[in-house]
Amino acid sequence: MPTTHPDTGLETVPFLTAKTDQAVEVLKEKGIDVWLTYVRETVANVDPSLELIFEGDLTWESALILTADGEKVAIVGVHDAPDIEEAGIYGRVIGYREGITEPLLNTLNRLDPHSIAINVSENDSLADGLGAGLQKLLERRLKDTVFEDRLVPAEDVIWSLRGRKLPMEVEAIAHCVQETQKIFDEATSLIRPGLTAAQFADAIRGLAHDKGYGCAWTPKMCPIVTTGSSQRVGHVAPTQDVISPGSLVHVDFGIRHQQYCSDMQRMWWVADGDQPVPEEVLKAYATIVSAIEKAAAELRPGVAGWEVDQIARDELTANGFEEYTHALGHQLGRSPHDGGGATLAPRWERYNETPYRPVEKGNVFTLEPSILLPDHGMVALEENVLVTEDGCEFLSVLPRELPVLKVD
CATH class of the missing domain: 3.40.350.10 (Creatinase/prolidase N-terminal domain)
Known part of the structure; x- marks a missing residue:
């Protein structure tokens, strides 16, 4: 056997x-x-x-x-x-x-x-x-x-x-992505004013544990949760910042199953009564969605990683936002950062030769542009996509509208 x-x-x-x-x-x-x-x-x-x-x-x-x-x-x-x-x-x-x-x-x-x-x-x-x-x-x-x-x-x-994922590998990653989306859906109902970022992180980990899934990276910072105007970016542990009406909640999370991972980001606006979502937030969110869609439209075998990254950067700057300080995307598989050659990254020293490497069919990438607003904190999404014969397909479902939560 x-x-x-x-x-x-x-x-x-x-x-x-x-x-x-x-x-x-x-x-x-x-x-x-x-x-x-x-x-x-x-x-x-x-x-x-x-x-x-x-x-x-x-x-x-x-x-x-x-x-x-x-x-x-x-x-x-x-x-x-x-x-x-x-x-x-x-x-x-x-x-x-x-x-x-x-x-x-x-x-x-x-x-x-x-x-x-x-x-x-x-x-x-x-x-x-x-x-x-x-x-x-x-x-x-x-x-x-x-x-x-x-x-x-x-x-x-x-x-x-x-980097060239076999069908059984793609299936394992897709399962992780689908289950992570379900966890995000369930976690939405847990968001409420007074809850800290660390408490919300604990709740998300609990949902994953109850389903039999492990964390894709170090549990201390999986998920990464920020709220309000926090300027903490990247691989940081959740804080005691309190979720409050009129603020954003942002989560970066992935699960591990069948030795493979997901790595996704989602966010919500916690409404303050009938007050509208600030225009700056709505514009930033729409720009992130557009950057992901435009980058995905150009992601195909043979393209250099930096070229895809540049498309997303150009979309941000064209809309008046600063460039993000990280890569647009990394490969995903048995590790959240799964090597595999090409990185969707700028031609910066720290990425060495990987931005110049050609994308290959069967690669699975994240697409994760971000905007850091001084008054509202992190605006970002992270999608997981599979490179196909002549393009790419989304394994995750891109939320094109900012979720607005009306809570008591």
Whole structure:
């Protein structure tokens, strides 16, 4: 019977078989002969890419080798070998006792790859799992062989493997998005004057917990809740600010299920009797909706991430608002910030090469422009979209009108 992830019904062996098959196709496409994931003591030090190609823990130095010719080889400690053989994902499992060098070199000599991709990256932490010490150790194992000069970064391989979501991955993300929308709908009825941002955050977490879902990121700040004129932006814990009539409530929240995540933002205006919503707030909200719609209309395979980000920025400035101080969107998957190559970000130093990367079919992105109003706080939405053959489709439902709550 196939094993499953601990919090899900997503079958592990079919998933890992499909992802390793996908990795072989990516290697062919990129013209790379071998992808070598080199790890040790993974219970304490996990290469982020491991979750895409392997289940379980590896103790001694281990090499998971995928080739453009379709071979899947695991060179592992002798005590780790039986379970890997039983899983059947790797067609050749080599268990060693005293040291990995001999079976590793024997395998590489047999394969004779001209390029060996290893998990190092200056651009993406999720493609940078090898670590400086282990890289030196691997280089020592290959010293004085033809292979020591054939090592290349694997980030292109990892980006496409992580970023191109399989149908089962899209299904898992879409489920999280739909359930998050339901939680937001239920949370709406809990908003009332006198409730603090921290209390509302607790209530949202409680709704998710009752449905059996975990938080997509650190529970202390999942959800992020701000209210009133608060100028707190980004990854911050909810405060004791009190929800009051005539103010905004803004929430950034996501759940985790089947090892995948959602990441969404919603907001409400708490009415003050019959007083109308300030025009500045309505204009800001309409601008956010328009920025999302215009960016989504241009999001398609092949476009550079910065080009999509610029469309949303231009919409804000054209309407008299300042640019947001973050990216328009990041990829979403097993992590809320899921790497995958392209980022919908400006060409700023901190984003390195990712704004220049082309968007790929199967990427799942957030779209999250924001406007910070001095008198009213955060105006922002965050949608989750799937890149298709020639565009994108919304996994979430964009609320085009600002929800106005009339509460006692």
